[in-house]
Amino acid sequence: AQTVTQSQPEMSVQEAETVTLSCTYDTSESDYYLFWYKQPPSRQMILVIRQEAYKQQNATENRFSVNFQKAAKSFSLKISDSQLGDAAMYFCAYRSAVGSTLGRLYFGRGTQLTVWP
Amino acid sequence: EAQVTQNPRYLITVTGKKLTVTCSQNMNHEYMSWYRQDPGLGLRQIYYSMNVEVTDKGDVPEGYKVSRKEKRNFPLILESPSPNQTSLYFCASSSFFNQPQHFGDGTRLSIL
Numbered sequence: 001a002q003t004v005t006q007s008q009p010e011m012s013v014q015e016a017e018t019v020t021l022s023c024t025y026d027t028s029e030s031d032y033y034l035f036w037y038k039q040p041p042s043r044q045m046i047l048v049i050r051q052e053a054y055k056q057q058n059a060t061e062n063r064f065s066v067n068f069q070k071a072a073k074s075f076s077l078k079i080s081d082s083q084l085g086d087a088a089m090y091f092c093a094y095r096s097a098v099g100s101t102l103g104r105l106y107f108g109r110g111t112q113l114t115v116w117p
Numbered sequence: 118e119a120q121v122t123q124n125p126r127y128l129i130t131v132t133g134k135k136l137t138v139t140c141s142q143n144m145n146h147e148y149m150s151w152y153r154q155d156p157g158l159g160l161r162q163i164y165y166s167m168n169v170e171v172t173d174k175g176d177v178p179e180g181y182k183v184s185r186k187e188k189r190n191f192p193l194i195l196e197s198p199s200p201n202q203t204s205l206y207f208c209a210s211s212s213f214f215n216q217p218q219h220f221g222d223g224t225r226l227s228i229l
Contacts, residue, residue, distance in 0.1 A: 045220035103214035109159040
């Protein structure tokens with residue numbers, strides 16, 4: 001089974017500053033998708049950004065961008081100009097695109113982000 | 118409005134009393150799945166379904182059952198709940214494996 005590791009259980013950032021959340025994954029598959037989800041105190045799971053493994057270009061969504069290093073199996077999330085509303089638990093997730101685990105989604109344990117005013 | 122609806126949102130019950138958590142999506146999605154979320158463990162997949170009448174085990178299927186008789190519904194059944202099944206449960210769906218999953222709002226289960 002694929003594993004996803006988020007090595008930072010907690011992170012904090014000052015409002016308007018930039019923070020990077022780390023994620024690594026272990027897989028032998030050649031094709032897959034990577035996601036970052038945000039879970040605010042309301043506990044909803046909200047998609048932040050998505051990356052296709054076959055694309056070399058890093059995905060960007062407004063203030064959110066990723067640094068995807070396929071060879072290193074690394075997928076970090078950068079939040080620029082942090083806002084108070086960015087405070088949440090962030091989950092990195094891997095989705096299989098081939099084989100017997102097709103479509104399955106594997107999550108990391110999460111990083112709790114605190115944003116200070 | 119496109120959504121995944123779970124019911125109930127909260128439930129407190131006792132050991133051994135069978136319960137069902139319903140999940141319904143209105144997006145005609147093929148893929149549906151159930152997850153449980155526990156502190157410090159992230160989300161773990163319980164069961165998933167690629168289409169009607171096609172279901173398979175995830176990472177933590179023990180003590181759970183599912184069925185997929187209709188495309189829109191994917192109920193989670195706890196035949197004999199135990200305290201270690203106290204958790205936050207999410208249902209999710211997607212149109213295909215390469216699309217992000219849409220999540221329901223979660224069901225908080227407490228088994229006493």
